[in-house]
Structures are given as structure tokens and as C-alpha cells.
Amino acid sequence: MSSNTDFLLAIEGLTVSFDGFKAIEGLNFYMDESELRVVIGPNGAGKTTLLDLICGKTKATEGSIKFRGKELTQLREHRIVWEGVGRKFQNPSIYEGLSVFDNLEASYPEGRSVFGALAFKRDEQVVQRIHNVAREIQLEDRLDMEAGLLSHGQKQWLEIGMLLIQEPELLMLDEPVAGMSASERQETATLLKRISQGRSVIVIEHDMEFVAALGGKVTVLHQGKILAEGDIETVKQNKHVIDVYLGH
């Protein structure tokens, strides 16, 4: 327990139990700065629950989650965001009725209190930042469009953009390419690799090709525990992983 401040994220002995069912059991999980980590595993392995626990959506039964040495399990959801943890949900979770610009502005990390939001000024700096992020997610020419009219892939990118604008140090993405076309997957892989420069990213994914395209260390979860960890080739060779997840 002594050296866990060296990690960006250090999860130790994490357990969550839903009416006796342990979705995550005694999990230890460490991440370095600027690391891209992919979490894979069969359905019900606890992948989404792990993200829920980190971002505070679900409260841990036992164990600790330390982010830059700060305990997250005691913080409320919005405070965890303030610490620098961003979370993308599995289904694109954007504000369909607002424009792309407004969506990005709604995540801009200023004016987060009631009175701050009332007095918030859309100055040059804000507009500039929104344009920069929109360029990164290839939506700069859609800023005035109603977000609900975007394609599925563009909605996923928009949500990623909404996280980027907060400049999180840890970005957590739950199946970011689900429902995307092959070319969209390719572009998303490029985007993720680019944005993982200078920040840590956790990606939950099923698609092994996409996992390979991302590179980075892979953690395999099974029944709430870590089954294997390592680079993609090692994991693919692992007998347990083949048995419970990849198949023969």
C-alpha cells in the first residue's frame, strides 16, 4: 500500500456487492501516467461496473480507489470530475436538443456552480477552445447543427469531445466504437491514440481487432477479478483467457 502514490490510479482490494452478488471482488488495478489501457472480458465480467466505481456512479463496498494519491470513494460524482476523471457512457450520451457548440460548452470546465453558470460569459477563449476540440473530433463544420441529427459515430465523437474540453487526466471510455462502421472504427482508433498523448485512457472494448489497433496494455476481467494482464499478444496466448473469453 505504500507505493501507490507513484501511480496515477491505484485501485486496491476493491469489492462491490449487489445484494450479495459480487460484481467486483478484491480487485487490484494500477495505471501509470499517460497510459492507454484496454479492459476486455466476457459479459458480466464487471468492466462497466469498474468504470462506475471509479467515477462514483456506484459506491464501493470495500477497498480504495486512489487517484493521484487522493481517495475517490468518498467523493461525490461531480467532485471526482473536478479531480480530473472523465467518463464516457456506453450509449452516446449527449444533449440531443442542443447544438454541437452548446454540447461542448455545457462541458466547459467553468461556470460549474449555479451562480457561476448564470454569470458565465462566452468569451473569445471559450469559443476558441470549443473550435479546437471540434476540429479534433472532426465536427468543426457541424458546430451549429442540432446534436440529435448527427450520425451515431459522430455522436460518440461528440461525447469524447465533451470530455476532452474538460482536459481530464484520466479518460474512461465504455465501448466507444460499438455500432460504428469499419472506417469510423479506424478513425476512432487514430483519435484515441492521439488523445492518449499526455493523459491516461481506459477503454472497454469487445472488438479484438480494435484492441489490437489501439495497442497498449490489456487487462482481462472475469467474474469481477483480473484474469490476465499484459500486451495483446501475451493475453491472446493465455490459456485461461482463451477458455473463458476468446474461445478456441
Added chain:
Amino acid sequence: MTLINRLFTGRHASLGGIALLALILIVVMPMALDLYRLNLAGRYLTYAFVALGLVLCWGYGGILSLGQGIFFGVGGYAMAMFLKLEASDPESTSIQTTPGIPDFMDWNRITELPWFWVPFESLTFTILAVLTLPAAFAFVIGYAMFKRRVSGVYFAIITQALAVVLTILIVGQQGYTGGINGITDLRTLKGWDIRDDSSQYLLYYLNAVLLIGCVLIGRWVLSSKYGRILTALRDREDRVRFSGYDVANFKIFIFCLAAFMSGIGGAMFTLQVGFMSPSFVGIVPSIEFVIFAAVGGRLSLLGGVYGALLVSYAKTLFAEAYPQLWQVMIGTVFILVVLILPYGLASVVDRYWPLLRSRLPLARRSSASSSSTTESRP
């Protein structure tokens, strides 16, 4: 000043629409209606304050409160207590066992003014109470509910229950509140007769100006980043929460603002009608307020005002002719609006006004600023 600019550029309730409302309220209605009907309209307009609050907290914030009568009542009772104390000077109450206290207290064998009535001898205190007490009540309710993540139908039911509780309390504590009859026989405000013709006009105008002020406040709030976050959290609460916002605080604020407006409406009601009673606090008025907002358009500030005027006027017309049928009719109207026009009359105006304008011979098609009386749904 961006904050001031925002007031004039926001897309929520165009300035043209607000100017038209001001024209109707301040010029057209006083000219077209006799004093009796104008006073009636003034009374309907006090409900519009509540409808406005509901447009903000229900339409934009997704918080359906079935207990807005509470705040209308708190504002109304605060004003009524002051007026009653003024009407109960020792001289005019000399036939009572205890002169100088309100008549209903004397009938209930209370011999001393209760402590919570004492500060209402001051007009300053009363005005402060009207402006702050409803919001303070809303803060307590909102804090208790929203911090615990009570929302949706549960919140609606709890607010409705609270409205019942307050009604029962008022009716049960007859000696302190005037009971089921309410607080009646209100005549003067600082010696100024509130029932004569000129003061009826003055109160009507004051009411109209305050109402337009509230529309402007609502418009200002909605066109801020707060307004966009409010809409966002109505549709995707989790996304807002995980973007770093304390969602509960955002809900508490809009609920308090709605209560603040309702309280002003209640106080203006007492002043114009001359009494306040529990029948404006409980379930029935609270649901009627929601119907005003729904019929007018729950996403339209101006729609809320017109909704309150039209439905109340219809109520007066029909309830006089068919008293038993009225409840059934208003229920039917509500169901029809929800089914056919979920965004109320405002959505009809929205759809047909641009069409109509382009067909008018004098159409100014180039004018980019839409002068529709309502805003499009977000």
C-alpha cells in the same frame, strides 16, 4: 455588458413577444374591459406568475411540482396577515373580547396576538417575507428532495402531499390562520383603500409590470449557460452530473425561483381580491396551475401567461353556466392537450405564425428576428 445583452438577444420569448404581451396587458385590456372584468383579469394574471415558474422548473427543468399552491399561499398569506392586522386596529375591533387582534382569533378565544403574527405589523417585513419566504420553503423542500435524488413522479407526489398538509394545517389551526374561511375583510394598505376604483387600476398595473419583470427574469435565466445546463439535465441527468455539475443545486435553484414568482403572484392576489383562503393552497389550485402551463405551452414563458389567462377565463365562463361540468371539462382539456399538443398552444403559434406572416401583404420576410410570441422547443 453581456449580462444585459443577453436579456435582449436570448431566443427564449422574443422581445417582440414580450412587447406584445406588455401592450395587451397595459394598454389593450384596461381599455377594453370594465373595472369588474379588469379586476378578474388581474386575478388570472396572478396565477400567471405560478404558471411562469412552472414553465421554468417543469418545462425546462423537468421538475413537475404539484404543490405550487404552497408558495402561492405563503406569499398570499404573508400579505393577508399584514392587511388583516391593519384592519384589526383596536378602534374597529372594540366590540371584541380582546380588541386589536384579528376577528377570527377573538372568535377562537385567543387573547393575544401569536408571536409569528407580530412581525407582520411591519410592511417592510411583509414585503421581505413575500419575496423570501416562498423561496425559503422551496429551498428546504428542494434540499431535502434533490440531495437525496428524489425526482419525477415521486417528487410530484410529495409536493402534492405537502400542499395537502399545509391546507390541513391552515384549516385545523383556525385561531391562528382563519381556518377554512381564510383571512377576509382586507381593506386598507397603510391607510390606502385597496378596494376603490383607482387603487384597483393601480394594483392591476403593478401586477402587470411585476409579471413582465418575471418574464424577463425567466428569459435571462434561460439564455444563460445555466439555462442550457437546466435543459441538459432534464434530458440527460447523468451526463450533466458526470460533467462536473452538482445537479441537485441546479434543481434547487430553479425550484426556488419558481416559488419566488409564485409568492409574488399570491401577494398580488391577496391585494387585488381582498382575501386569502386555503382553497388557493391545496391540490386543486396546484393542479390548475400545472394545467395553465401545459395548455399555454410548458416550454414557453409567454405561453404560460396566456395559458393562465385563457384557461381561467374559460373557467369563469363555463363554471358559471355549468358548475358541475367544469371539473370534467378542464380534465378533458388537459388530457387532450397532453395527447395532441404536448407543447401547448405556444407550439401552434410557433408552427403557424411564420406561415401567416409570409402570407401577409406587408410581410417583412427579411426580418431575421422572429417575432413569434413563443420560442421553439429546445
